[in-house]
Every structure is written in C-alpha cells, then in structure tokens.
Amino acid sequence: MTFATCDICDAHEDQLASGALAVLPPLFKAYGREPVFSGPAYTLKVFEDNALVRTALEQPGNGQVLVIDGGGSLRCALVGGNLAVLAVKNGWSGIVVNGCIRDSVEINGCAIGVRALATHPQKSIKKGVGDVQLRVMIAGVAVRPGSWIYADQDGVLVAQEKLI
Incomplete structure (x- = not known):
C-alpha cells in the first residue's frame, strides 16, 4: 500500500476538524527499513517494563501496528533488535513507542517501520506490569484499539476508521 500522510490530511480536512483524524506531534524519530506503514492499532500501556511488549509481539500481528504508551519515559528502552525481528x-506492520528503543542499527536492518522518541542503551525491567x-x-492524542495508524516520512496519523 502506498500513501502519503499529507494527502490523507488534505482529503480528510473535515475529520481533522472534528478530531476523528489526528496528527501525532512531531516528536517521533523514524527507525526500521519501512518508512511507510499502516494498520489497526494494538495498544499497550506500560512504564519502563517491556514484558507485555514481548508477549504482544509473540502473537500474530496480522498487519497491526503495536502502539506502546510508555509514558514518554527516556530512562530505558522498551523495544530492541530482538523484538523488532520478532x-x-x-x-506486525509497525511499532509506535511513546518512549525509547535500543539496538537502533539492528532495528534499522529490519523490514518494519518503528517510531520512537529516542534511543537509550539500557533495557527495561520485565515484571509484566501494564495494560493491554x-x-x-x-x-496528547488518544489511540484506541483498532484506531488506524498511518505513518510516513512526514508524520504519524491516528484515524478512528480505515481511510484508505
């Protein structure tokens, strides 16, 4: 599938105005070999603990985008090279991390799109605490399970329904 987030925004100005389509603030850096990805969101809420991230990625992704609310923590990484390979x-179509990744060189070699706030060399704890x-x-943008994520070189969109 080929698309441009700019074109989606232009074609759906009414949904941008109503909030049915939102743009994530330009805080996220791009990693992975796939600069463009989309799919329905599978959401996690964790804090400095990536055990549930592994559990999710061990399941068939079926083209979904794993959206991880890591609370914006910059103190450790929630996704590394092994999880990207998994x-x-x-x-899985892609991963959006409101937090950090590690093993960026390895992730950049993987055929997946990843967006994260930054890199951090320290791994997280693994207690399995969080919500799925x-x-x-x-x-500041609400993402619900099943929301559609569209990411490319210009940004990341969150739509309440599939747009393309």
Whole structure:
C-alpha cells in the first residue's frame, strides 16, 4: 500500500476538524527499513517494563501496528533488535513507542517501520506490569484499539476508521 500522510490530511480536512483524524506531534524519530506503514492499532500501556511488549509481539500481528504508551519515559528502552525481528517474523506492520528503543542499527536492518522518541542503551525491567488493548494517550492524542495508524516520512496519523 502506498500513501502519503499529507494527502490523507488534505482529503480528510473535515475529520481533522472534528478530531476523528489526528496528527501525532512531531516528536517521533523514524527507525526500521519501512518508512511507510499502516494498520489497526494494538495498544499497550506500560512504564519502563517491556514484558507485555514481548508477549504482544509473540502473537500474530496480522498487519497491526503495536502502539506502546510508555509514558514518554527516556530512562530505558522498551523495544530492541530482538523484538523488532520478532515483530517482522509475526507479521506486525509497525511499532509506535511513546518512549525509547535500543539496538537502533539492528532495528534499522529490519523490514518494519518503528517510531520512537529516542534511543537509550539500557533495557527495561520485565515484571509484566501494564495494560493491554485499552485507550492510550500518545503525546496528547488518544489511540484506541483498532484506531488506524498511518505513518510516513512526514508524520504519524491516528484515524478512528480505515481511510484508505
């Protein structure tokens, strides 16, 4: 699938005005070999603990985008190279992390799109604390399970329904 977030915004100005389509603030850096990705959101809310991230990525992704509300923490990474490889293997379209990643060189070699706030060399704890498939807030934008994520070189969009 080919699309441009700019074109989606232009074609859906009414949804931007109503809030049915939102743009994540330009805080996220792009990683991975796939600069363009989209799919329905699978949401996680965790804080400095990536055990649920692994659990999610071990499941068939079926083209979904894993959206991780990590509370914006810059103190450790929630996704690393091994998890990116797992995401590709299991058919995830992309990963959006409101937090950090690590192993950026390895992730950049993977056929997946990843957006994150930054890189951090320290791994997270693994207690399995967090919530799965609930409404999360990513940089002030609500993302619900099943919301459609569209990401390209110009930004990340969150739509309440599939637009293209």
